[in-house]
Amino acid sequence: MPDVVVCVKQTVDVYQLKPHPETLAPQIGQAQWKNSDFDLNALEEALRIREKHGGKVYVVSAGHDVKPLLVRECLAMGADEAFVLSDPSLEKADGSATAKVLSSIIKAKIPRWDLILCGEASLDQNSYQTGPRLAEIFNVPHVSYVTKLEVGGGGIKAWRAVEDGVEVVSCNLPAVVTVGLEINTPRLPSLLMIRAAQRKPLNELKLSDVGLTSNDVMPKAETVEIKALKTERKKQKFEGKPEELAERLAELIISNVGGRR
Amino acid sequence: MKALVFGEKPEQTASLAAYLSKSIQPETTYAAAFTEYSPTELETVGGAGVKKIYVLPDKNWHAGPASTAHALSELAKQNGVDIVVVYASKKGNEIAARTAQRLDASYASEVISVERSGDAFLVKRLVLGGGYVASLLLRHRPSVVSIKPASENIVPGDKPVVERLNIVSDAPEVKFLESIKPEKAHVDLEKAGVVVAVGRGFKKKEDLAMAEELARIIGAEVGCSRPISGDLKWLEEERHIGLSGKRVRPSLYIALGISGQVQHLVGMRDSKTVIAVNTDPNAPMAIESDYFFVADLYKILPITIESLKKKLVS
Numbered sequence: 332m333p334d335v336v337v338c339v340k341q342t343v344d345v346y347q348l349k350p351h352p353e354t355l356a357p358q359i360g361q362a363q364w365k366n367s368d369f370d371l372n373a374l375e376e377a378l379r380i381r382e383k384h385g386g387k388v389y390v391v392s393a394g395h396d397v398k399p400l401l402v403r404e405c406l407a408m409g410a411d412e413a414f415v416l417s418d419p420s421l422e423k424a425d426g427s428a429t430a431k432v433l434s435s436i437i438k439a440k441i442p443r444w445d446l447i448l449c450g451e452a453s454l455d456q457n458s459y460q461t462g463p464r465l466a467e468i469f470n471v472p473h474v475s476y477v478t479k480l481e482v483g484g485g486g487i488k489a490w491r492a493v494e495d496g497v498e499v500v501s502c503n504l505p506a507v508v509t510v511g512l513e514i515n516t517p518r519l520p521s522l523l524m525i526r527a528a529q530r531k532p533l534n535e536l537k538l539s540d541v542g543l544t545s546n547d548v549m550p551k552a553e554t555v556e557i558k559a560l561k562t563e564r565k566k567q568k569f570e571g572k573p574e575e576l577a578e579r580l581a582e583l584i585i586s587n588v589g590g591r592r
Numbered sequence: 593m594k595a596l597v598f599g600e601k602p603e604q605t606a607s608l609a610a611y612l613s614k615s616i617q618p619e620t621t622y623a624a625a626f627t628e629y630s631p632t633e634l635e636t637v638g639g640a641g642v643k644k645i646y647v648l649p650d651k652n653w654h655a656g657p658a659s660t661a662h663a664l665s666e667l668a669k670q671n672g673v674d675i676v677v678v679y680a681s682k683k684g685n686e687i688a689a690r691t692a693q694r695l696d697a698s699y700a701s702e703v704i705s706v707e708r709s710g711d712a713f714l715v716k717r718l719v720l721g722g723g724y725v726a727s728l729l730l731r732h733r734p735s736v737v738s739i740k741p742a743s744e745n746i747v748p749g750d751k752p753v754v755e756r757l758n759i760v761s762d763a764p765e766v767k768f769l770e771s772i773k774p775e776k777a778h779v780d781l782e783k784a785g786v787v788v789a790v791g792r793g794f795k796k797k798e799d800l801a802m803a804e805e806l807a808r809i810i811g812a813e814v815g816c817s818r819p820i821s822g823d824l825k826w827l828e829e830e831r832h833i834g835l836s837g838k839r840v841r842p843s844l845y846i847a848l849g850i851s852g853q854v855q856h857l858v859g860m861r862d863s864k865t866v867i868a869v870n871t872d873p874n875a876p877m878a879i880e881s882d883y884f885f886v887a888d889l890y891k892i893l894p895i896t897i898e899s900l901k902k903k904l905v906s
């Protein structure tokens with residue numbers, strides 16, 4: 332019966348994010364927060380493993396301001412228990428700080444686990460770091476970019492998507508696995524599940540609860556500026572009758588492909 | 593300043609060294625390899641700026657990323673390098689992350705540039721779905737970055753010194769079982785001059801024939817948004833454009849039924865001219881294109897195709 336830890340990051344919803352018209356800085360304050368997409372695929376996979384093999388599913392989340400409501404979403408999907416750690420010093424956390432906090436939570440609160448599942452990257456930073464870093468900290472194998480996973484016999488078999496196709500690999504447990512969007516479709520919790528989740532344990536932690544101080548989570552890669560990319564486009568809009576538009580489109584295509592054929 | 597570069601393939605290692613020679617100009621560039629390089633490959637990496645290449649046992653590669661990261665971090669320590677630069681392939685990214693953790697280093701993945709900034713390295717990378725550029729300072733030595741530099745012509749030069757080194761690693765192992773190669777689609781979207789890209793505005797797989805015909809008559813390659821290849825599997829994975837796919841830079845990009853979410857835009861932003869067809873006048877693509885047709889692609893494409901056929905024949 333494998334016990335599975337799923338790391339879920341809360342990020343700003345990048346789909347809604349608008350840059351400031353002058354400074355081009357992202358207006359983070361105006362956007363909604365959500366659970367990072369790939370991490371919900373990781374949670375879904377953990378739940379499927381539990382349905383097949385038993386065991387427990389723990390959710391771990393850390394950030395400068397972890398929203399309990401979003402953690403409840405994970406519990407409503409089916410996770411058994413959640414450990415969350417909020418600390419303002421995590422606002423600028425990089426991959427190293429994130430891995431430090433997550434591993435410290437796991438060490439302090441989840442002494443027995445067989446598998447850690449993470450999304451392969453986060454919606455906001457897209458760094459592809461957390462999984463491999465956790466594996467290094469725990470000195471266990473990891474498999475990234477997994478699109479199909481089988482657990483059994485004290486190990487895993489994983490199908491992973493790399494540039495030149497799919498690689499099938501195996502390793503012993505305990506291990507860390509990171510997954511992409513293709514592995515599954517995360518379930519939407521029913522009203523009943525949402526209500527049941529209210530009674531599930533959601534443990535809120537401080538850095539000191541897991542033996543850390545804010546000095547331990549200083550970023551080693553420091554973000555100094557974020558600015559929107561700007562593209563200069565003509566932005567000409569054409570509306571009208573299909574026949575006329577089609578003709579116009581043909582003309583524009585010809586004038587832009589030039590002599591090329 | 594000393595740098596250590598590593599790419600899965602010799603040409604990747606060469607592109608990293610060539611990029612560093614132009615950007616941060618290390619005094620010495622070392623390279624790591626887990627296979628023997630041919631004489632021509634040695635001349636290429638030498639020409640790109642590698643002074644010395646360490647050839648490590650291939651079991652450090654085949655035993656998985658932990659073992660590879662162990663070998664790279666040992667090399668970095670032995671040579672006292674200031675920066676480890678890994679080619680940002682998918683495997684490269686996971687190896688770089690483990691290497692950074694082992695070295696307790698500053699690390700930025702998939703950067704688009706590296707410069708010196710005083711005692712630190714200043715790197716840029718795309719964040720927040722790809723619509724934003726973040727600048728980061730890496731102050732710790734060594735620092736680790738992964739990057740995919742644009743390929744360029746490298747003039748072969750003197751072969752680097754080759755040293756064979758045995759690094760014994762007890763790092764946790766991942767066993768390779770088999771590799772399933774996709775049917776090769778033979779597309780080189782990154783080099784295409786014209787791209788016709790299809791999105792969820794197409795209702796059925798068969799309807800893509802319209803886009804394929806358009807592409808054929810104007811000499812374009814067909815690309816797509818992620819749902820078309822990933823979720824629907826209507827086209828090969830190799831054709832998907834965006835954050836998690838290809839970055840294209842054609843002179844003309846034609847987006848058919850693509851809404852223009854940030855993750856898609858990253859892949860096509862460098863196109864010279866963008867034409868879009870979309871039923872929704874407020875689709876984000878409207879402000880990311882030069883010519884935006886508010887229209888049903890099913891109604892206008894057949895006419896456009898016929899018209900193009902006539903025009904291109906005459």
Ligand SMILES: Cc1cc2nc3c(=O)[nH]c(=O)nc-3n(C[C@H](O)[C@H](O)[C@H](O)COP(=O)(O)OP(=O)(O)OC[C@H]3O[C@@H](n4cnc5c(N)ncnc54)[C@H](O)[C@@H]3O)c2cc1C
Nearest residue numbers: 791792793817818834835836849850851856870871872889
């Ligand atoms: C981490 C992550 C990475 C991602 N990476 C990528 C990536 O690399 N590449 C990528 O493309 N996406 C990526 N995505 C997905 C991305 O967010 C969007 O979901 C995707 O780009 C949308 O594809 P689409 O435009 O084809 O579909 P939709 O957003 O559904 O848009 C379809 C468009 O077609 C229009 N339309 C409908 N009917 C017609 C018609 N008859 N005629 C004309 N127009 C019509 C609609 O108005 C709409 O604008 C990623 C997502 C995540 C979370």
